[in-house]
Amino acid sequence: MISQFxxxxxxxxxxxxxxxxxxxxxxxxISYEKLMKYFKEECGKETKCFIYKGVDEHNLDQKKFLDMxxxxxxxxxxxxxxxxxxxxxxxxxxxNLDMELAFEMDDAKDKYDTAVLISGDSxxxxxxxxIKKAGKRIIVMSTRGHIxxxxxERAKYIDLRKIKHEISQ
Numbered sequence: 001m002i003s004q005f006x007x008x009x010x011x012x013x014x015x016x017x018x019x020x021x022x023x024x025x026x027x028x029x030i031s032y033e034k035l036m037k038y039f040k041e042e043c044g045k046e047t048k049c050f051i052y053k054g055v056d057e058h059n060l061d062q063k064k065f066l067d068m069x070x071x072x073x074x075x076x077x078x079x080x081x082x083x084x085x086x087x088x089x090x091x092x093x094x095x096n097l098d099m100e101l102a103f104e105m106d107d108a109k110d111k112y113d114t115a116v117l118i119s120g121d122s123x124x125x126x127x128x129x130x131i132k133k134a135g136k137r138i139i140v141m142s143t144r145g146h147i148x149x150x151x152x153e154r155a156k157y158i159d160l161r162k163i164k165h166e167i168s169q
Contacts, residue, residue, distance in 0.1 A: 008113025054095020
């Protein structure tokens with residue numbers, strides 16, 4: 001399905017946190033093995049898939065997940081999550097890698113012709129504008145309820161529901 005919208009070399013940029021919450025909305029889990037297979041078959045064997053994930057260095061299950069991503073050909077970008085005190089005196093975890101993803105998407109634009117962004121975060125409208133200005137194609141994949149109108153206005157949008165049979169567990 002995505003093959004009709006791409007041209008040339010393809011880089012895929014995955015916001016793992018955003019994808020995690022999209023899966024909750026979808027009500028089904030994505031198989032990262034099948035997702036990689038989907039991109040390689042639809043976009044070409046040379047397609048590169050980058051995934052950006054905040055990590056808790058003490059979480060062994062997360063380590064296994066990251067190892068699985070690496071084994072399946074993903075280029076994994078991580079940062080250790082921070083524990084931040086909130087206004088109620090409790091703590092929350094901060095693990096946002098949006099800036100890293102945006103910078104890499106922009107810095108690498110001479111290496112691809114089409115960028116696929118798996119995220120619905122409105123923060124990505126600026127790098128999308130820069131990529132389009134450089135003459136690149138941009139495709140955004142997410143799901144309704146997790147896609148900002150700023151992205152819908154700027155990029156070709158594919159709802160993950162449309163490829164459920166190819167990527168679900």
